[in-house]
Amino acid sequence: MLIWSRAGRRATLFVAGLLIFVLYVAPLALILLASLAGQWNGVWPSHFGLLNFVGVFQGAPGEAIWASLVTGVVASAVALISGTSAALALRGWRGIRRKALDLIFFLPSAVPSVSIGLALLVAFSHPPVLLNGTALIVVIAHFVIVSAFAFGSVSAGLMQLPCDVEQMAESLGASSAYRLRRVTLPLLAPYLAAAFGLSIALSMGELGATSMLYPPGWVTMPVSIFALTNRGDVFEGSALTVILIVVTVTLLALVQLAIRGLAGGSARGR
Amino acid sequence: MAEVIDTKWEEGAGLAPSSPFAGAAEQRIHFEDVSVRYGATTVLSDFTLTVNPGEIVAMLGPSGSGKTTALRAVAGFVTPTEGRVFIGPRDVTHVAPNARNIGMVVQNYALFPHMSVAENVAFGLRARRADKTLVAARVAECLALVGMEAFAGRMPRALSGGQQQRVAIARALAIRPTVLLLDEPLSALDAQIRRQMVEEIGRLHAELPDLTIFYVTHDQHEALTLADRIAIMRNGRLAALDTARNLYRRPPNRFAAEFLGRANVLAGEVCALSEDGRMAELAVDGHRLRGANLHGLGPGDRALICIRPHHLTPAPAGDAARRLDGRIAHVDWQGAFEVLTIQLGTAELRMTATPAAEPHRIGAGMALFYDPQDATVLPHEPADG
Ligand SMILES: Nc1ncnc2c1ncn2[C@@H]1O[C@H](COP(=O)(O)OP(=O)(O)OP(=O)(O)O)[C@@H](O)[C@H]1O
Ligand SMILES: [Mg+2]
Numbered sequence: 298m299l300i301w302s303r304a305g306r307r308a309t310l311f312v313a314g315l316l317i318f319v320l321y322v323a324p325l326a327l328i329l330l331a332s333l334a335g336q337w338n339g340v341w342p343s344h345f346g347l348l349n350f351v352g353v354f355q356g357a358p359g360e361a362i363w364a365s366l367v368t369g370v371v372a373s374a375v376a377l378i379s380g381t382s383a384a385l386a387l388r389g390w391r392g393i394r395r396k397a398l399d400l401i402f403f404l405p406s407a408v409p410s411v412s413i414g415l416a417l418l419v420a421f422s423h424p425p426v427l428l429n430g431t432a433l434i435v436v437i438a439h440f441v442i443v444s445a446f447a448f449g450s451v452s453a454g455l456m457q458l459p460c461d462v463e464q465m466a467e468s469l470g471a472s473s474a475y476r477l478r479r480v481t482l483p484l485l486a487p488y489l490a491a492a493f494g495l496s497i498a499l500s501m502g503e504l505g506a507t508s509m510l511y512p513p514g515w516v517t518m519p520v521s522i523f524a525l526t527n528r529g530d531v532f533e534g535s536a537l538t539v540i541l542i543v544v545t546v547t548l549l550a551l552v553q554l555a556i557r558g559l560a561g562g563s564a565r566g567r
Numbered sequence: 568m569a570e571v572i573d574t575k576w577e578e579g580a581g582l583a584p585s586s587p588f589a590g591a592a593e594q595r596i597h598f599e600d601v602s603v604r605y606g607a608t609t610v611l612s613d614f615t616l617t618v619n620p621g622e623i624v625a626m627l628g629p630s631g632s633g634k635t636t637a638l639r640a641v642a643g644f645v646t647p648t649e650g651r652v653f654i655g656p657r658d659v660t661h662v663a664p665n666a667r668n669i670g671m672v673v674q675n676y677a678l679f680p681h682m683s684v685a686e687n688v689a690f691g692l693r694a695r696r697a698d699k700t701l702v703a704a705r706v707a708e709c710l711a712l713v714g715m716e717a718f719a720g721r722m723p724r725a726l727s728g729g730q731q732q733r734v735a736i737a738r739a740l741a742i743r744p745t746v747l748l749l750d751e752p753l754s755a756l757d758a759q760i761r762r763q764m765v766e767e768i769g770r771l772h773a774e775l776p777d778l779t780i781f782y783v784t785h786d787q788h789e790a791l792t793l794a795d796r797i798a799i800m801r802n803g804r805l806a807a808l809d810t811a812r813n814l815y816r817r818p819p820n821r822f823a824a825e826f827l828g829r830a831n832v833l834a835g836e837v838c839a840l841s842e843d844g845r846m847a848e849l850a851v852d853g854h855r856l857r858g859a860n861l862h863g864l865g866p867g868d869r870a871l872i873c874i875r876p877h878h879l880t881p882a883p884a885g886d887a888a889r890r891l892d893g894r895i896a897h898v899d900w901q902g903a904f905e906v907l908t909i910q911l912g913t914a915e916l917r918m919t920a921t922p923a924a925e926p927h928r929i930g931a932g933m934a935l936f937y938d939p940q941d942a943t944v945l946p947h948e949p950a951d952g
Contacts, residue, residue, distance in 0.1 A: 459677065461677040462677050462678075462679060462680070464644055464677075465671065466679070466690065466694070467665045468642050468667070468670075469665075469690055469742060470691050470742060471694040472694070475694050476694075479690075479693075484680070
């Protein structure tokens with residue numbers, strides 16, 4: 298085959314590298330450049346400096362960082378807790394009930410987020426539940442979007458757990474609470490971490506539903522980026538994008554570290 | 568691996584032979600007419616068996632015969648559709664697994680992968696909120712018992728299969744279980760380690776003579792070596808139950824005879840009895856074969872005769888009355904001995920013999936002899952079913 302010849306392998310690598318560069322690295326690099334630039338008149342931007350970042354932190358966009366962080370962490374944490382509880386409670390289900398359940402939890406990820414935004418807007422803009430214009434409705438929307446995802450990953454994790462290990466805990470006399478705390482959850486930790494991390498990433502980048510729901514005081518980063526670039530402020534928009542990426546990646550790394558610490562701690566005993 | 572195998576049980580801070588385990592009568596396992604059904608399939612039917620305190624009962628049987636199901640009914644992971652399970656005097660049929668105080672060891676070890684060896688062993692005690700000093704002492708004691716003291720800090724993934732299984736046994740013993748259930752504990756190990764582990768389990772039982780062990784296996788060697796009594800399962804029923812020696816010498820039926828040690832079983836008809844009726848002579852395909860008539864069969868009854876391959880020897884010259892003239896059909900050389908298949912009319916007999924200096928010639932005549940006391944006459948039953 299082509300790739301088994303040396304030249305073929307080189308050619309394949311070159312094409313793949315080029316694609317990755319053009320579609321992935323170059324746009325990000327340009328955003329980084331733009332975030333540092335003061336002007337962009339010729340082929341390359343000019344007047345480099347940190348003014349855009351200063352602008353972001355001093356102005357309203359700075360508040361977007363806080364709004365996004367709180368929304369992402371709260372929605373993901375609640376989704377993780379409820380998704381894990383649901384997955385644990387329903388893990389015994391098999392067959393048609395299981396399929397129906399999976400379908401229900403798959404729906405929110407299949408439905409466009411704009412529709413979720415609209416649905417919440419319609420549902421919660423009259424009494425008795427009037428959430429329209431509050432930060433809470435944004436958090437709820439994010440929760441709806443990521444909870445299905447959290448449930449899905451934790452369920453998948455539970456399927457992977459060796460069931461005889463849990464039975465062994467039981468036969469050794471562990472109560473169900475003890476077994477959950479000392480065996481099931483620690484074994485599930487990597488899946489919980491993945492679910493939480495990806496939920497945060499999903500939430501930090503969410504635009505569709507948020508743009509329909511956000512109140513004046515609770516503008517998330519993607520909404521703010523959209524607004525900035527929309528009114529022509531590409532440089533500050535780029536700066537905020539860079540911040541968004543850095544914040545998200547940092548959060549993911551922290552989650553990984555925390556879970557690893559927890560798992561290590563439980564492995565070393567009380 | 569080798570240095571680990573060589574640990575001395577003797578010096579282990581042994582659990583004192585009787586004291587730590589519950590009173591003897593507590594340690595009985597009793598199945599009473601237990602049936603387990605899944606929908607239309609009956610996995611265990613009318614199963615009755617008692618494992619006495621301090622006894623090792625091995626359960627043998629083909630795959631799918633219900634061995635694991637029976638063991639899990641004691642552990643509490645299978646609830647009988649009918650019948651009751653007792654541990655000691657206590658009816659545990661509907662008692663939760665975590666309230667049965669049972670030690671269990673399974674084929675794939677099922678150690679907690681996120682805990683060290685010591686934590687694995689301590690798990691059951693910690694789950695019972697045992698005192699810290701007791702936990703530490705018991706962990707050390709049980710690890711010593713299986714020769715794994717040096718590995719207390721290791722994670723299970725850094726252990727060999729044999730070592731993991733020792734830890735699993737230590738973990739099961741640490742809670743001072745009323746009974747110990749072993750489900751094919753050695754099947755995942757290679758032949759050599761398996762032999763060593765069989766010996767060590769035997770030694771373990773010598774150190775803990777009050778420990779009742781229910782041992783599921785499909786390895787006859789393990790069962791014959793370890794068990795006080797052997798239960799043979801077939802299609803969810805108990806096909807035979809006796810001491811290893813009795814089962815081997817006097818199998819109660821065709822299945823037990825063939826399953827345990829692959830005895831020769833020939834079908835024929837009773838044509839004569841000894842004066843006291845204790846011996847019967849069968850007409851089998853033109854030959855006359857004698858054996859012990861334990862089932863009291865009478866002349867004219869259809870019957871089977873069961874002869875162990877190692878009870879057949881080449882006939883001494885002259886004894887024409889009791890010799891069986893056949894032909895060598897096949898020779899299977901196994902090193903220390905060889906298995907000859909002898910064609911006797913339409914029947915075939917397997918015999919084991921020390922390898923001859925000259926290789927046997929296929930088709931050569933061969934006269935066989937056996938002591939009729941070593942053969943058992945059984946009621947007739949078809950070969951399969
Ligand atoms: N949950 C279940 N639902 C339906 N059938 C089952 C279930 N569990 C076991 N069986 C069936 O019960 C029968 C006995 O199973 P069991 O595991 O007790 O056999 P076994 O004697 O331990 O076999 P092996 O030597 O292969 O371990 C098998 O035919 C199996 O398919
Ligand atoms: Mg089994």
